Amino acid sequence: MPTVPKKPSSRKRDTYHVGNLAPQLLDAARRLLSEEGPGKLSLRAVSERVGVSPTAAYHHFASRGELLAHLAAQGFRELSQVLSEDRIGGGQLLQVCLAYFRFARGNPAIYQLMFGAEFVSGETLPTLAEARDEAFGRLERIIAEELALPRDASEVRAAALASWSYIHGLASLMIHGVIQVPDAVGDERLVELTLGGLERVFRGT
Amino acid sequence: MPTVPKKPSSRKRDTYHVGNLAPQLLDAARRLLSEEGPGKLSLRAVSERVGVSPTAAYHHFASRGELLAHLAAQGFRELSQVLSEDRIGGGQLLQVCLAYFRFARGNPAIYQLMFGAEFVSGETLPTLAEARDEAFGRLERIIAEELALPRDASEVRAAALASWSYIHGLASLMIHGVIQVPDAVGDERLVELTLGGLERVFRGT
DNA sequence: ACCTGAACACCGTTCAAGT
DNA sequence: ACCTGAACACCGTTCAAGT
Numbered sequence: 001m002p003t004v005p006k007k008p009s010s011r012k013r014d015t016y017h018v019g020n021l022a023p024q025l026l027d028a029a030r031r032l033l034s035e036e037g038p039g040k041l042s043l044r045a046v047s048e049r050v051g052v053s054p055t056a057a058y059h060h061f062a063s064r065g066e067l068l069a070h071l072a073a074q075g076f077r078e079l080s081q082v083l084s085e086d087r088i089g090g091g092q093l094l095q096v097c098l099a100y101f102r103f104a105r106g107n108p109a110i111y112q113l114m115f116g117a118e119f120v121s122g123e124t125l126p127t128l129a130e131a132r133d134e135a136f137g138r139l140e141r142i143i144a145e146e147l148a149l150p151r152d153a154s155e156v157r158a159a160a161l162a163s164w165s166y167i168h169g170l171a172s173l174m175i176h177g178v179i180q181v182p183d184a185v186g187d188e189r190l191v192e193l194t195l196g197g198l199e200r201v202f203r204g205t
Numbered sequence: 206m207p208t209v210p211k212k213p214s215s216r217k218r219d220t221y222h223v224g225n226l227a228p229q230l231l232d233a234a235r236r237l238l239s240e241e242g243p244g245k246l247s248l249r250a251v252s253e254r255v256g257v258s259p260t261a262a263y264h265h266f267a268s269r270g271e272l273l274a275h276l277a278a279q280g281f282r283e284l285s286q287v288l289s290e291d292r293i294g295g296g297q298l299l300q301v302c303l304a305y306f307r308f309a310r311g312n313p314a315i316y317q318l319m320f321g322a323e324f325v326s327g328e329t330l331p332t333l334a335e336a337r338d339e340a341f342g343r344l345e346r347i348i349a350e351e352l353a354l355p356r357d358a359s360e361v362r363a364a365a366l367a368s369w370s371y372i373h374g375l376a377s378l379m380i381h382g383v384i385q386v387p388d389a390v391g392d393e394r395l396v397e398l399t400l401g402g403l404e405r406v407f408r409g410t
Numbered sequence: 411a412c413c414t415g416a417a418c419a420c421c422g423t424t425c426a427a428g429t
Numbered sequence: 430a431c432c433t434g435a436a437c438a439c440c441g442t443t444c445a446a447g448t
Contacts, residue, residue: 016429017432038322042421053433055423060431064422093406117243117317120382132383147405159402161384162375166367166403169374177325178337179366197364198371199407200352201298221448222413247440258414260442265412269441414447421440428433 017052022060024050029071033109038116043067068118069125075110076131079103083138096142097167098191104171105187112175115168139164170194222257227265229255234276238314243321248272273323274330280315281336284308288343301347302372303396309376310392317380320373344369375399 028049033041043064044054061067082103083096104111119128140160144151147159170191173179181190233254238246248269249259266272287308288301309316324333345365349356352364375396378384386395 019431021431037326043423044421054421055425055434056432058423112322115377115381115383117321117381120380121242124382143406155402155405158398159406162371162399162402163406165374165378165399166371167374168378169370169372170367172320172377173370173373175325176320176322177329178320193363194367194370197360197367198403200360201348201364201368202404202407224412226412248442249440259440260415260444261413263442412448414445416443416445418443419441422438424435424437426433426435429431 015051017050017056021050021052021056025052025057025060025067026070026074029067030074030110033071033113034107037109038112041068065118065122066125068113069128071110072114072119073125073128073131075107075114076128076135078107079114080131080135080138083135083142092142092146093163094191094195096139097163097195098188100139100167101171101191102187104168104175108175111171115172136160136164166194166198167191220256222255222261226255226257226261230257230262230265230272231275231279234272235279235315238276238318239312242314243317246273270323270327271330273318274333276315277319277324278330278333278336280312280319281333281340283312284319285336285340285343288340288347297347297351298368299396299400301344302368302400303393305344305372306376306396307392309373309380313380316376320377341365341369371399371403372396 025046029041029046032046032049043057046067047054047057057064057067061070079100082099085099119125140151140156143160143163144153144156147153147156149156174181185193230251234246234251237251237254248262251272252259252262262269262272266275284305287304290304324330345356345361348365348368349358349361352358352361354361379386390398
């Protein structure tokens with residue numbers, strides 16, 4: 001009898017998928033990202049997880065990069081939330097840096113995506129740029145309060161950019177394993193230590 | 206007459222390659238990296254550039270990742286040099302930050318590789334860890350002088366880590382296109398502005 | 411010892427075809 | 430309008446075979 005060629009991979013698709021695909025793809029991608037980390041985040045893997053053909057995504061996103069950009073935008077929106085909730089208690093800068101740092105360490109995979117090399121080439125998706133600017137805006141607002149200056153002062157922008165650089169740098173160095181800090185130190189202590197270090201450098205000059 | 210199957214791709218290899226392959230691969234990879242950026246840096250592309258089979262590299266490197274790690278180590282060695290040459294003139298911190306920043310902006314592709322997600326999983330190649338520590342050591346030495354403290358003081362380590370975070374963060378945000386600064390501003394002015402911003406934040410508290 | 415070629419299991423993306 | 434399947438041009442990596 002004639003041999004039926006074996007299905008080459010994955011189990012069969014028993015239904016023709018209907019509607020609502022875009023959010024399902026984003027959800028699956030998000031889960032895949034936190035479970036397996038970036039690098040495993042292929043369009044094909046995401047599609048398989050949803051139970052849809054490898055090419056279905058192209059009816060909702062222009063490319064893999066665009067799907068990833070939407071995911072990154074989602075990340076920036078979450079970061080914005082974190083940066084507004086945590087504006088309680090004295091020592092604003094320490095509090096906001098700590099909240100930022102905890103978000104990054106708690107969501108390393110999406111944080112890498114948000115600030116990674118994925119979108120360096122080509123123009124940025126508007127929704128991503130928007131979410132990004134919103135998050136940076138929160139930081140600026142807090143810095144403006146701290147300095148008791150209007151939010152559009154150039155000193156505020158410079159100080160916010162510098163603060164962002166510091167806390168992003170710290171998060172990035174940790175996430176990428178460039179620096180290693182004993183577990184015993186803890187997030188709060190690390191942020192305190194490094195902020196203290198910066199202060200000392202500037203007092204010394 | 207029987208049709209000879211066309212060579213599927215690339216021009217033929219007319220010679221059997223002899224010796225000295227490892228450094229040639231690293232050189233080709235380095236050039237490919239600065240010309241095309243990371244992402245185009247495949248083992249196959251590197252091999253083709255050298256004129257060798259796609260699998261030849263495996264006799265010299267355990268994997269693509271290991272070749273990349275050697276490249277990153279090379280980057281850290283160059284960074285170390287930059288950080289020692291430029292220890293002239295007053296205002297040490299500004300000078301060293303500027304030198305660092307210029308290296309990053311001048312070599313964005315290799316900088317991304319050095320601090321990117323490529324080596325997050327698995328253990329780090331010893332030669333890479335070494336080169337990395339050497340570069341951080343230079344920074345620590347300069348900070349120690351600045352603070353007039355012994356190099357192994359915990360305050361020095363904290364301050365060096367914080368400074369590194371700041372300048373790496375700034376470079377990273379720029380290279381990845383997260384922030385945009387008008388060309389007119391220039392590297393020196395940007396570093397001055399942000400350092401000034403940090404100083405103001407700490408004076409205010 | 412060092413390099414090649416075929417093969418495997420993956421990718422992103424296109425395009426004509428099915429529902 | 431939305432989804433599928435086959436196909437194309439890529440990947441990293443293995444392994445037996447050639448020099």
